[in-house]
Amino acid sequence: MSACWANFVVLLLTVGTVNAGCPNGFIQHDDSCYLFFHSTRASWAEAMMYCQVFKSHLAVIESEREQNFIEGLLLREYHRGLPDGCWIDGTDALVEGEWVWTTTGKAISTEDYQKWFPGEPNSLGRSGEDCLDLLHHEKYSWNDERCEVMNNFLCETSATDDGINVG
Ligand SMILES: [Ca+2]
Ligand SMILES: [Ca+2]
Ligand SMILES: [Ca+2]
Numbered sequence: 001m002s003a004c005w006a007n008f009v010v011l012l013l014t015v016g017t018v019n020a021g022c023p024n025g026f027i028q029h030d031d032s033c034y035l036f037f038h039s040t041r042a043s044w045a046e047a048m049m050y051c052q053v054f055k056s057h058l059a060v061i062e063s064e065r066e067q068n069f070i071e072g073l074l075l076r077e078y079h080r081g082l083p084d085g086c087w088i089d090g091t092d093a094l095v096e097g098e099w100v101w102t103t104t105g106k107a108i109s110t111e112d113y114q115k116w117f118p119g120e121p122n123s124l125g126r127s128g129e130d131c132l133d134l135l136h137h138e139k140y141s142w143n144d145e146r147c148e149v150m151n152n153f154l155c156e157t158s159a160t161d162d163g164i165n166v167g
Contacts, residue, residue: 021159023055028159029069034059035155036086038077044131044145047087047153048102056157057103058089063113070154071140078136085145087153090132092144096123099132117141 022033035054042050044058051057061067074086090108092099099108099121108114121144123129129144133151145151 021161023157026056026155026157027073029073030066031159032066033157033159034070034073036073036077037153037155038079038082040152041083041150042087042153043150044087044091044133044147044153047151048089050153051155054155054157056155058087059154059156060089060101060103061113061115064115067113067115067140070134074134074136074140074154082136083149083151084136085133085143085149085151086136086140087131087133087151089156090142091130091147092121093130093147096128096130097121115140115142117143120144 020028022028023035026033026035028034033056035056037047037050040050048058059070061070089101089103090099091102094100100106101108106112117135117138120142121129123144125146127146129146131145131147131149133143133145133149134140134154135143
């Protein structure tokens with residue numbers, strides 16, 4: 001076991017609340033389990049891989065109810081020195097301006113729940129901004145951000161009835 005992997009295991013054993021339907025360390029809300037990585041910073045692509053290591057994916061926010069829960073979770077865990085942004089699953093890297101949830105492959109269309117901060121997505125800069133993050137200083141409204149930015153991130157997976165997550 002590498003030192004790196006050992007650190008993950010220690011993290012898993014020490015963070016969060018254990019719930020019947022969730023992997024160790026994840027917090028349950030409705031049918032999902034969440035794990036906020038507040039002590040790890042990663043680019044959006046790296047964050048996606050971290051979540052996969054934990055048999056989960058970057059969070060997909062599909063309702064106001066889910067957004068509200070996540071806002072509460074991030075606010076509780078926020079402390080000074082953390083990055084302003086928290087990666088979630090959305091991207092428009094494939095076609096500029098067409099936002100999709102990578103995990104489901106579903107377009108974030110006008111009928112779907114969205115909570116962009118006014119003026120976002122604004123695709124700033126030459127490379128554009130192709131990855132979705134929640135901004136602490138904007139009460140966790142959505143923003144498009146450069147995917148290379150080192151942010152915290154939020155993983156999500158489905159809750160199960162028996163507590164054994166099959167991923
Ligand atoms: Ca979700
Ligand atoms: Ca973009
Ligand atoms: Ca932006």
